[in-house]
Amino acid sequence: MDSAKQCLINDTVDVRETIRAIEAGRKGIAVIVDSNGYLQGVATDGDIRRGLLAGVKLKDPVTAIMNRKPTKAESRMSQSTIIELLQQSGLEALPLVDADNYVVEVVLLTDLTQEASPGQASGFSSALIMAGGEGRRLLPLTENMPKPLVEVGGMPLIERQVRKVADAGVSRIYIAVNYLAEMIESHLGNGSQYGVEIQYLREEQKLGTAGAVSLITEPLDGPLLLMNGDVFTSINFQYLLDFHLMHEPLMTVAAIDYHVEIPYGVIKTNGAFATRLEEKPSQQFLCNAGIYAISPDAVSRVPQNQPYNMTDLIEQSMAEDAGVAVFPVHEYWSDIGTHTELDKARTELKIVKETLRDLDQHDENAVNIELNHRRAA
Incomplete structure (x- = not known):
């Protein structure tokens, strides 16, 4: 069509x-x-x-x-x-x-x-993938393999991330490694096979969820795209970049919509008396998706080679006028941190690929659209 x-x-x-x-x-x-x-x-x-x-x-x-x-x-x-x-x-x-x-x-x-096609998030100076975690919740799968190399749909998760970042037009990718780092480095190499330059940030000590940012020595001429190494998503990085540049915060946090279903009738009270009964209500929250656009100014605030968490950077940034923007994610997103989530992502990707094979569609954009549609359904 x-x-x-x-x-x-x-x-x-x-x-x-x-x-x-x-x-x-x-x-x-x-x-x-x-x-x-x-x-x-x-x-x-x-x-x-x-x-x-x-x-x-x-x-x-x-x-x-x-x-x-x-x-x-x-x-x-x-x-x-x-x-x-x-x-x-x-x-x-x-x-x-x-x-x-x-x-x-x-x-x-x-x-x-006839300019560059849309979807090219070339406004990011570079990307950083945090891939140093041990993945203990995925034991015994991660006993002799780092979590980012766990396969989803026949491809290691971190390779999917690198390909997706490369497809978005970001040419330099940093990867923070620690646990079984040599296996990740051996698999991805210098990035030439994906059309990007990969540099590894080797943590001599565990630096938390944001400390590795300080290991980037080159000056940044634009926002840094940062994502956790266990995130499987079809998010459009161009939309994240556009949102960040529009609001001009210190950093933008991608957030997923999370629903909690309460299986009981909830009683609202005033003193000793009931005022309202809500039958099996649901609550909705925006939760951190582990994907960020970070301004060079915010990057410079990460202490050098010290343990430092992303929550620290978020709280420090919120205290400033520019603050933290929240980018709601409606695309497919999964945290491959447990066996349940891993099995779910593998199953959903398999169903999507089988559906598209029946329709004789094979491009990555079609896969992303179908994944997004399954999440929204």
Whole structure:
């Protein structure tokens, strides 16, 4: 199906289907039309994440988050005028409409200018993968193998991470190693086979979840992408970078939506008397996903070669005016820290690949879309 058509969705769909349209269309935008094809609004990844932070649910209608007065171009405009409109508006894509506001096309700036394709998070100066943990919760699997080399879908988890970072356009990757470091170094080498440069940060002592940041000696000319070595995710790093650059915090923390179901009726009281009964309520929390965009300023605050945790950096940054931004993750995410989570991730990836094989689809973008759809379902 033409990618422009995949961007078009009806104004009756929910946020979940809007995400799917943005991913499948590969233009960074969903264009919302009525039943006759007339423009009603647009939605971007940023609109969705702002909505999630404001309490919007994935099952809510797209009208809850869409921009009802979007920038648009008229089909009679010249290509140079459309390019100028996109550049002046700071947009990557917009709908092209006729005189009656009927959507004719979805125009992407990079298609018109032949610049680098979207999804390239080249604004990150480099990436750091924290791969020094022992993985005790995965024993006996990790008795003679570091946790990052545990396979998911026939590929070591850390190799998946390196490939994903490389695909996002980040050319330099640091990997913090400690436990059985030589096995990770032997598997990944210098990174040339993945089209990147890999440098290893060898912890002589355990430096906690953030201390290895201080081992980066080269100056950073942009944000650092940092992720834990046990995270399996289909997150779009470009969207994380865009969010970070828009809000300009000291650091941005990716956060997953976590639900806790209480299997009992909860009684609210005032003194000795009951005031309300909530039958089996659920609570919702934003939890740290172990993925961060960190400004050079925040990186410089990590003490040199000392044990230091990411929670310390987060708390220190929150005390500043720039503070900490929270990037809600609606993509697939799993912490491969227990046998239960590992088995679940392996099963889900197997199902997705079998489904796509039946549909004769094999590209990584299709895998990510299907993983995201399973998480949102």
